[in-house]
Amino acid sequence: MSTISNSEIKLVRSLASKKGRRESGLFLVEGEKMVSEALDSDMKVRRVWRSSEIGEDTMAHISALTTPSPALAVVEIPSGDSPVLSDTGLYLALDDIRDPGNMGTILRIADWFGIDGVFASGGCVDLYNPKTVQATMGAIFRVKFKTVDLCGLCKSVISQGGSIYGTFLSGSNIYESRLQDGSDSPVVIVIGNESEGISDEVAQCVSERISIPPFPAGRHGSESLNAAVATAITVAEFRRRAAGGAI
Template structure:
């Protein structure tokens, strides 16, 4: 069972302002819940329509009806499990001295951000630095698209221009992804520093491009004007770690 006040509270977390107010977010789906448990992520409450042995020993597990799940889910087709989590605690080194960080400038599509986080997890990139106007990482569509990688990849929001200036002042390489830079296939791939991916439609801002120490592009063989940001991220990271 789930009471009316809990239903109201969980439904409020579908909106960013209430997530920020309560410092909580929701995660849906049995696979995602298994990821939460496997990564020892704190759980405020767990609701399921099934008697799953993995859940039953949790102190805050609640068995509910499918109709009740439909009232709290943010999905068009609700799954069998929903977890209520506190905001994630993240600690990271602000300067990527011996590793590669990913920087995101004004990424707006939640699916893109979630897929980028998942791609970073695949390639072992542990830190993503986002501009303050990038879509919120706790957006339910971001969480779903990350497929659990949100629990292994640190995602931070900063004044990206100020952050890049700090990197440059510390002699840390900044690689800007553009349509006019050097081909990533013909030059040394970025192994450490910051790799910047720009907005889906307009790319990197001119201010950020002015700070970049290197510009890289993916060679185009066909007629498309641009690549999806998440696809471009995967291609650049593949060259970074396999060249």
């Protein structure tokens, strides 16, 4: 029978805030499936509590979710020391993605499409925010992730002969653009902020400006697509080409 002390309750509750996570180097994982994926992953799980052991009231008290789940784990935030960029591969670079749901969904997309690493600017929402963690649906345990200076990253990629793609409303039609698959040199796709798009500083590093065409071409409906949706369509097209394109 597992119990929870008052100091543990205080610690778990502190992990709902970025300050609490930074001070302890820990984050929360909630839900049976997520906890089981955490245990199966390379991350270090410090402790697991279940409502069957500590009671539903205590679980509701320590949970960061509106509807608490039966299981909660406290997991160590990876150091971020290990290198993510290699001399080949397809990567995402997130330029100030602020919405936790978008951030988590983008990790899930990266996982589905086997993206070799996700880089986030310092202005992005914290990946270890409980809402983001939930939205990744476990992808957080599988996708390589690092917070970096995006301009520095881009320079390093370019110096290796790689390419930097970015989506712009004024970019070339993605379906008519040549897309590097990352098999010879690293390829980075930059995803811009939800309302501002790609920042001017990062835009200067983008070598290939692409766009997702509305239908029919030139139609004026919505001004843009949601950031995670644009990521999904772009990454799917890179992967469709790499897989041989088919039809």
